[in-house]
Amino acid sequence: MIMESKIVFIGAGNMAEAIVSGMVEGGFCAPEKVIMTDVRPERLADLAKEYGVSTSTDNRTVKNAEIVVLAVKPQMMLDVLKGIAPVIRSETLIISIAAGIPAAKIEAVLGGKCRVVRVMPNTPALVGQGASAIAAGTLADEADLEVAEAMLGCVGITVRVAESDLDAVTALSGSxxxxxxxxxxxxxxxxxxxxxxxxxxxxxxxxxxxxxxxxxxxxxxxxxxxxxxxxxxxxxxxxxxxxxxxxxxxxxxxxxxxxxxxxxxxxxxx
Ligand SMILES: NC(=O)c1ccc[n+]([C@@H]2O[C@H](COP(=O)([O-])OP(=O)(O)OC[C@H]3O[C@@H](n4cnc5c(N)ncnc54)[C@H](OP(=O)(O)O)[C@@H]3O)[C@@H](O)[C@H]2O)c1
The missing domain is CATH 1.10.3730.10 (ProC C-terminal domain-like)
Structure with a gap:
């Protein structure tokens, strides 16, 4: 699968870098299609230099995105969601890698219309050997799961689970x-x-x-x-x-x- 969509990563930490690196190197998408946002400009400058992606310190850059990957720490998530809720389009696919934030919560804060896919990756993704479990939220469909699988497939293997199994997955492969x-x-x-x-x-x-x-x-x-x-x-x-x-x-x-x-x-x- 080659992505032509504009993909915004919110939170340019370790996991986001691992996924973007795998995506760009694996030919999943061109670097010009990726925008990474973070609160640390120096971190963004490093990533732009390394991978050729665009960057922004403003999360509202999600307004033109087809796919948004939520990659901030769970404790930051509510603030981030509230910040993007006024500008995000209902057609945008949301992929969340944050542990412990239910899809229903993300859907609710974003106005109840966005398709959400949750992913539980693990740190071997940093060396392309990750094991990620993928679960659909209420509105996500087969095509959305395939996008998440292709994306996380750039940094390891993927399996599909029901969202209710993600706590067990977190205990098994996440930790x-x-x-x-x-x-x-x-x-x-x-x-x-x-x-x-x-x-x-x-x-x-x-x-x-x-x-x-x-x-x-x-x-x-x-x-x-x-x-x-x-x-x-x-x-x-x-x-x-x-x-x-x-x-x-x-x-x-x-x-x-x-x-x-x-x-x-x-x-x-x-
Ligand atoms: N690492 C794992 O093993 C693992 C496994 C499964 C799932 N996950 C999930 O992956 C997510 C990211 O984990 P990580 O290890 O990559 O974390 P991380 O390295 O701390 O990355 C998060 C990044 O988001 C930035 N940030 C903080 N507030 C922000 C905001 N309002 N807007 C934009 N960016 C903001 C952080 O900057 P500051 O550092 O300045 O706050 C940091 O650069 C987490 O939700 C975690 O639950 C991680």
Whole structure:
């Protein structure tokens, strides 16, 4: 899909940059079609230089946009929506990447006529390896979901979900990279205790995480089957897994994700 529409990004932070970079490099749209807005002129100047996009410190530039991507922090969203509500056209497609702001809220503040698609990306999007879930608001149609899929597809994979599943998605893949980093913190602390050189340990640990994910994807096996395959009786892996089981790590991970989902629900109602 090649976009000819004018696309305005409100909030030129990390996520917006990742998506714009992927879009421009992936040929989704020409840089001249993109306008990025932010409160920081120096940030906008850097982005204009890097990607050849237009920029503005005035969010009301959305008035001529066919697509608006809301990429400010959730706590800024209400002010931003109120600011653009008087000028936005009802035909504009709104794509929101903000965590925890329901589509109905965005629709209501913008006058009840805009089509809204919500997206929950994750930080590996910054290196083109994101996992984004996409959900339609009340008025968004198939074509709108396809636009969001094509856009987020420039920085990784996309899946469609019902909006009611976005809190679970936030807990799984939105916050998910942090769980992997947490595991890596432990693995690398152990490597240091065992006297391995830092750089060597980092290289081995990172390839292990990446390789394990690739093995599971390519083999189509479940995680428990693959784990059983590398766990021979009386061996080193069994010693490690017994230690994890004794500490209740698997149940702690389950509880951690449920806590993240609960927090996401609280934030969306806050
Ligand atoms: N990072 C993630 O892992 C992740 C994952 C999923 C979803 N998201 C969502 O993505 C969105 C953006 O996250 P991010 O990490 O890219 O945040 P970020 O780097 O803080 O970017 C937000 C940008 O918006 C600017 N801004 C603040 N108020 C504004 C206003 N009124 N008008 C225009 N721009 C304004 C901010 O400037 P100042 O810094 O000066 O305030 C900042 O440059 C958030 O809603 C977040 O929930 C992020």
């Amino acid at each position: 998910g990279p942090a769980y992997v980093f947490y595991l890596l913190e432990g693995m690398l602390a152990a490597a240091e205790k065992m006297g391995l050189d830092k750089a060597t340990a980092r290289t081995l640990a990172l390839k292990t995480v990446e390789g394990a994910a690739r093995l599971m994807e390519d083999s189509g096996e479940t995680a428990d089957v693959l784990r059983a395959k590398v766990t021979s009786k009386g061996g080193t892996t069994e010693a490690a897994v017994c230690s994890l089981d004794k500490a209740g790590v698997k149940e702690a991970v389950v509880q951690a994700l449920l806590a993240a989902q609960k927090r996401s629900i609280e934030l969306s109602h806050g």
